[in-house]
Amino acid sequence: xxxxxxxxxxxxxxxxxxxxxxxxxxxxxxxxxxxxxxxxxxxxxxxxxxxxxxxxxxxxxxxxxxxxxxxxxxxxxxxxxx
Amino acid sequence: xxxxxxxxxxxxxxxxxxxxxxxxxxxxxxxxxxxxxxxxxxxxxxxxxxxxxxxxxxxxxxxxxxxxxxxxxxxxxxxxxxxxxxxxxxxxxxxxxxxxxxxxxxxxxxxxxxxxxxxxxxxxxxxxxxxxxxxxxxxxxxxxxxxxxxxxxxxxxxxxxxxxxxxxxxxxxxxxxxxxxxxxxxxxxxxxxxxxxxxxxxxxxxxxxxxxxxxxxxxxxxxxxxxxxxxxxxxxxxxxxxxxxxxxxxxxxxxxxxxxxxxxxxxxxxxxxxxxxxxxxxxxxxxxxxxxxxxxxxxxxxxxxxxxxxxxxxxxxxxxxxxxxxxxxxxxxxxxxxxxxxxxxxxxxxxxxxxxxxxxxxxxxxxxxxxxxxxxxxxxxxxxxxxxxxxxxxxxxxxxxxxxxxxxxxxxxxxxxxxxxxxxxxxxxxxxxxxxxxxxxxxxxxxxxxxxxxxxxxxxxxxxxxxxxxxxxxxxxxxx
Numbered sequence: 026x027x028x029x030x031x032x033x034x035x036x037x038x039x040x041x042x043x044x045x046x047x048x049x050x051x052x053x054x055x056x057x058x059x060x061x062x063x064x065x066x067x068x069x070x071x072x073x074x075x076x077x078x079x080x081x082x083x084x085x086x087x088x089x090x091x092x093x094x095x096x097x098x099x100x101x102x103x104x105x106x107x
Numbered sequence: 108x109x110x111x112x113x114x115x116x117x118x119x120x121x122x123x124x125x126x127x128x129x130x131x132x133x134x135x136x137x138x139x140x141x142x143x144x145x146x147x148x149x150x151x152x153x154x155x156x157x158x159x160x161x162x163x164x165x166x167x168x169x170x171x172x173x174x175x176x177x178x179x180x181x182x183x184x185x186x187x188x189x190x191x192x193x194x195x196x197x198x199x200x201x202x203x204x205x206x207x208x209x210x211x212x213x214x215x216x217x218x219x220x221x222x223x224x225x226x227x228x229x230x231x232x233x234x235x236x237x238x239x240x241x242x243x244x245x246x247x248x249x250x251x252x253x254x255x256x257x258x259x260x261x262x263x264x265x266x267x268x269x270x271x272x273x274x275x276x277x278x279x280x281x282x283x284x285x286x287x288x289x290x291x292x293x294x295x296x297x298x299x300x301x302x303x304x305x306x307x308x309x310x311x312x313x314x315x316x317x318x319x320x321x322x323x324x325x326x327x328x329x330x331x332x333x334x335x336x337x338x339x340x341x342x343x344x345x346x347x348x349x350x351x352x353x354x355x356x357x358x359x360x361x362x363x364x365x366x367x368x369x370x371x372x373x374x375x376x377x378x379x380x381x382x383x384x385x386x387x388x389x390x391x392x393x394x395x396x397x398x399x400x401x402x403x404x405x406x407x408x409x410x411x412x413x414x415x416x417x418x419x420x421x422x423x424x425x426x427x428x429x430x431x432x433x434x435x436x437x438x439x440x441x442x443x444x445x446x447x448x449x450x451x452x453x454x455x456x457x458x459x460x461x462x463x464x465x466x467x468x469x470x471x472x473x474x475x476x477x478x479x480x481x482x483x484x485x486x487x488x489x490x491x492x493x494x495x496x497x498x499x500x501x502x503x504x505x506x507x508x509x510x511x512x513x514x515x516x517x518x519x520x521x522x523x524x525x526x527x528x529x530x531x532x533x534x535x536x537x538x539x540x541x542x543x544x545x546x547x548x549x550x551x552x553x554x555x556x557x558x559x560x561x562x563x564x565x566x567x568x569x570x571x572x573x574x575x576x577x578x579x580x581x582x583x584x585x586x587x
Contacts, residue, residue, distance in 0.1 A: 058386070061382065062397050062401065062402055062405075063405070063415070063451070065402070066402075066405060066406060066409050069406075069409075070409060082402070082403075082406030082407075082409070083403045083406045083407050084245075084246055084403075085246070085402075085406075086246070086398045086399075086402060087397060087398060087402055088398070
């Protein structure tokens, strides 16, 4: 079972690695242009490796990864539904 | 009824006043009735098309929510129904023409259609919205399907004919029309409406008359290199102003009744790369393609650059085909797909030892110039009547140089002037916002919301709209 704090921390680290700086948990990543839709796939791959979970990206939308808050919710929701 | 027709504009005033006078629970039915009436002004029989589509999609969505174990089946049934209706009206003749070409090649007799049917207006737009509704329901974003919500979502008249392409989760929650009246919102709506009218009549239409003339088959054959470039730029500007005008008017009219629609354009000709162009051009279509087609497809082929590039080309070809049943539109889409692939390959070099080169200022300027040139070139097959005309024009632009001016100097000056406007447009918009904020910051009731300034500007805008009015000119995107 995934721990929300563990997921949030992983999301913060993966996002910071990808964009080269720390951002706020509520900061928008895609609509602000920090990350594009192709980078989201990379972000998902990094999260999967770090948390040892499978994220069915084909059933999700880029909006689900719009911020650290959204990423945390999405990963927890996906993990719960499996 | 056109958005820029006198009858529409005159009816809009009492229609808006009545909307705000009605009790909140009545408003959604009033807007639905207005939307159906508006669609019926084009062709009353075609009101049945979005109704049938909404009924089918509602049924499929209800079943897939109620029976998740069979969700896949109901989802694909719904999608198949939408695509069947869309394909029947939109691609029937195109398919037949291509089959006949093949039959002729084998010496067989061509087939013909029993009856000709026009394409229902806006079908490309509401079909995509219907598919997004089904995908959202399948992904659990819509928990309960209500027919009246879905039908109103599809029929909502400001976006019915040519978008913006809205997601249900954006428009659905607003369709109770419970937002209280706000003068500020009404004024913002009027701003967008008047600006749209000016863009259409003052910017798009004058360019359109030259474009119509210059893209005729005989003209294309005689155009010089300068003419071809000027015409390609003119069409790029015309389609931008025309569609941005429509989008502004749609967003503005929705704001008059308290509804917020998403933006569709953000200075596209200031794009820094082909990928950036699609973040600025027809943004709601780009978003639809990204969310409902490109992202799910590429997610399944993660880590394979070949599959990524192939899906970019296929997806962009489909975007071209969505615009119209013709190979010119497909060529336009494939060209954009190729630009995106090229840019992705370049970006991937940024992860190698060439990172310093890819991130240099020179490279950034190079991509800006490439994007502008490539986007302009891609408009050629989009606008020319035949592939041969497109090839001839592109050859004249890029290789078979011939100099000369075949049109009056007014045409070249107009194109130059409009292009210059595009260059300064973001700075003008910024100055306008700053001026507005300054006026709003001033103390005093009248000046606080620029009540004095706005009527003067509206009067100027409407005067320009009337002076340059050409009611025979339809919005380009209405045909898509």
